[in-house]
Amino acid sequence: MSVPKIIHPVPYYSQWESAALVPEFITGTKAAVDDPLWQKSGAESPQEYAFWAPRMCGVACLRMALDFWGYPVPPSVPLVRELCEAGAYVREGDQVKGLIYDPFAKHVRARWGLEAEAVPELPAAVVTDVISSGRLALLSVHKTIRTTDEEPPSKGGHLVLAVGVSEENVMLHNPSGLPGVSQEAAPVSWARLERFYAGRGVILGG
Template identity: 80%
Template sequence: MSVPTITHPVPYYSQWESASWVPDFLSGTKDAADDPLWQKSGAGSPQEYAFWAPRMCGVACLRMALDFWRHPVPPSVPLVRELCEAGAYVREGNTVKGLIYQPFADHVQARWGLEARSAPDLSAEQLPEIIASGRLAMLSVHNTIRTPRAEPPSKGGHLVLAIGVSEEGVLLHNPSGLPDLSQEAATVSWARLDHFFAGRGVILGD
């Protein structure tokens, strides 16, 4: 497909407060509770922050979109609590179901007046038109997309924000991306995207 190059200047947010520590959090060499910036998350304790940080990819994507469209950006953990009340996350003990797209989209529309549409059948071919229209897309991908040459065991389960497109591929802000490699505006080729992308997500617009 012929794709014009379009990139929206979307600010980047990691799902951890210390984005430079992401490789250590992922490898387990550092615990999220030891994040020196945990209080910025608005959590009541390091333990509350450590529970939610690995699960906040969707929250990070929303915070990026809010900043892009010049809305006040809530701290991440209060935003998680808000989305739990809205039914977008369902916590049962130490397990969490979510992000659940429809209640998430309904809440985003009601709370901020943004366009938010659950897209259970979203194709990569639709992304150029979405981006060209000024919108953004949260995509469900496998988390190994942070190293695009990886061969993922499945598709979906992690949310990234599509902020641009080009002939080469889609540009992603990845809340659990690796510094200087796959965090900000990282290009994933159209061919490689198919290995990770589950064909669903949420479309956001102003």
């Protein structure tokens, strides 16, 4: 059965405030503390923002989903603090464990009344059904999916938001994507996705 092309009009949010500067942040040619828009994050200092920005892929995905469904969108760092209190991030010194799916989904349901389901086994084939039914999916992929690399060193570790599907591709909003290349509704073939995708994620929406 053929799959009709569907792309939900989901607003895009980067995990850094200056989406145009993502290439410089990820290569280290510009430090996150020097992001000219850091104050938009709601952080108390450039240092607080710089600590969390590389770790906020899940937060960016949630903000996109909230905007899509018409909820007020909190700034990113206050949202991180909320999720820390909810147990979705666990910080020990300079180490952070997360995003932890179960407490994340529980908090999303309690805070916004938005359906959220942690799915430890989410085959790529099911993503088509998710998108076709009007929902969105956070997918755990390797961060190099934003590039043309074909063989990532591992799978998972970075969250992207699936916003569309077609017979050939899944369309991803990538919080650390490259401007004009892999940020907004970037098409990724199903075969390519399999090389980066850890087979788990969170489904948002009823």
